[in-house]
C-alpha cells in the first residue's frame with residue numbers, strides 16, 4: 001500500500017466531523033490526491049446497510065446482527081474503495097473505521113473486544129489505518145454539544161449516556177494498546193488548537 005490511511009474516531013458528538021472537514025480543506029489547498037469516505041456507508045451497498053443500521057424503526061435488531069452489518073459495510077468499502085485508492089498512492093481519510101466496531105459493539109454492546117477484533121480482521125483482510133485520531137470527550141459534554149446542534153438522534157445515539165460512556169471506555173482501552181497508531185486528542189480544546197495537533201502529527205507524511 002502506498003497511500004497513507006487516516007481514520008477519525010470518537011463517541012457521538014465528539015466533533016470529529018468538523019476536523020475531517022478541516023483536514024479535507026487543508027489537503028485540497030496543498031493540492032494532494034486524496035479521498036474522503038465515511039463508515040458505515042461510502043459505497044452504494046454500504047449506504048443501504050447504513051440506512052438499516054441507523055433507522056430508529058429497527059429497534060429489534062440484535063447486537064450480533066448489528067455487528068455483522070457494520071462489518072459487511074466495512075468489507076464492501078475496503079475492497080471497493082479504500083484498498084484501490086491506497087494502492088494507487090492516494091491518501092484516504094475515513095470518518096470511522098474498525099475501531100468503532102471494537103468500541104461500540106465490542107465494549108458498549110458487550111460483544112467482546114477480542115471477538116470483534118477477529119471480525120474486523122475478516123472484514124478488512126488485515127488492512128489497518130496508519131494513523132487514527134481519537135477525539136476524547138466525556139459522554140456528558142458530547143451530549144450537551146449534540147443537544148446544542150439540535151440533531152435528530154439515530155438508532156445508535158438513542159442508546160443513551162451510559163452507552164456512550166462505555167464506548168469511550170472502549171476507545172481508551174484501544175488507544176492504550178495500539179502501539180502508537182491511535183493518537184488521542186483532547187476534544188474539549190478549541191477547533192484550531194485540535195487541528196494544529198492533527199497537522200503536526202501528519203507533518204512530513206501527507
Ligand code: TYD
Pocket residue numbers: 011012013017038039040054070095096097098100101102104105154156157
Ligand atoms: P453517524 O451519523 O455517521 O455518526 P457520526 O457522525 O458520529 O460518525 O452514525 C454512525 C453511528 O454508527 C454512530 O453512532 C457510531 C455507530 N457505529 C457503530 O456502532 N459501529 C461501527 O462499526 C461504526 C462504523 C459506527
